[in-house]
Amino acid sequence: MNPEQILFILFGAVALIGAIAVISFRHPIYSALSLIVTFFAQAGLFVLLGAHFVAAAQVIVYAGAIMVLFLFVIMLLNLGTLSVKGAMSGKLKGFAIILGILFAAEGIYIAVNALNDTAVASAEPATESVTTTTYQIGELLFSKYLLPFEVTSLILLAALIGVIVLVKRGNQDES
């Protein structure tokens, strides 16, 4: 076993434990913290794949910004311990079961493929060339993936404007 494999197992295990902890903890703050741990382990996995930029973006965006907002909201609303019985009822339960089955099927499909060595084998050479440096990511974004990039930025702009409109309306109602 080479050091990279050991690190992979380590990060993978931490990611899994964190993910399980997210749904196991009763308190939302602990769940949110477990999610941060998972994001970190994922960032570690990205580094192992040579995708340094993606790893940094993962930490900046998810661990650094989004989860802070999550914690902020949880603390502001002062959410207490959640009970499973109260949260899961009626329609929500059915929806959760369907989503769960779909997700499990996806996972099993990937796992079976990985055992047959098709998915993994095809994924490996890509890590060397595609996402090694920020320079290459930039070049790809502004040439091959220009349209998706611009569309994404438009969607984000729409979201920004939407937020401002919503906040403005709220202010007018108050006064």
Next chain:
Amino acid sequence: MENMPLLVLILSSVVKILIIVHMLIIGVMIMIWAERRVSGWMQDRLGPNRVGPQGLLQPIADGLKFMFKEDLIPDHVDKPLYVLAPAMLLVPALITVAVVPFGSAITLFGYEIPLQIASINIGILYILAITSLGVYGVVLGAWASNNKYSLLGGLRSSAQMISYELTLGLGIIGILMLTSSLSLRAIAMEQGAYPWQWNFLIHFPAFLAFTTAMYAETNRLPFDLAEAEQELVAGYHTEYSSMKFAMFFMAEYMNMIVGSAVTVTLFLGGWHFFGLENVGGPVWSGLISFGIFFVKTAIFLFVFIWVRWTLPRFRYDQLMNFGWKFLLPVALTSIVVTGTLWIMTGSRLVVGIGNVVAAFIVVSIVAGLLVMNKTPEPAIRDNDQHVTPSALDAIE
């Protein structure tokens, strides 16, 4: 670095880590002493001068006191997070320094050793990523303390850090465009030997915005609303005592030191100073460059203390207005102007002048808009609001 045997690489790294971490910790002690002495000097009083010559041993006395004090954990706290929080603030402060290049390179025994712990090609992103994690220590400590003043401090701090992080990130994009590298070493090398070749002149508005945002990120006056003594006792660390409080304290000073070092690298020419860094042989030039970097950082740290006793603390709405309506537009303009002028002319002089002019115009426009749309403030604030601040007051 590439042609180095593994053993040399590991050994040199360990030595560098040991030196830098100890310099950081000693730096924190010196900063605590300096802050109190300089504060005393600025207020025309003495400051601590009893322990050792000029009170130099005061931080050690303080440290001993912290260590021997009872480690008190109040009953009403959330214990795991309460214990974890100081460490979550201190660790990011410590590991950020790993990518800061604190000198050119030293050649020892035939190996050229760069004076930087980890030369990774996404250095600046690493710094942004790690500093954005510092907020967890504050927020969790505040929440786990189960104390309303702590919580208010934590909420203020998280809102403040998220707001100013944007400026922090956007302020450096101009530099990245001109350097076309994310590596801190490359950015430092790009800047020439003379002050007029350094980034702070080319990106002057971005430099001001970045520095201000950094002051806010380190929770220093005038941005220390998270621990405003008059309003929140001591903010997020109200419930902490002994070594845990000391860890919060150390993290703040460590963040200051690392922030100064990063600013020196990005904007103030790193280890360059009138070609002095090239004097002497392969060993001496490295040491001299380290010394130059050290002195620059120290001067910048002095400015930290200076600002503290020069500017009054912001009110919370002023803080948010300042961050979102002045700093952010300035940082965004600097990106657009730098990019456009660089493509059109390719001259750093034009970019520098254009940046200043554009920032001036933007600030004037924003100020004009604010003055025109000014809503009349309520003549007298309800006094009750100040006595018991609600959570909504804190974010509004």
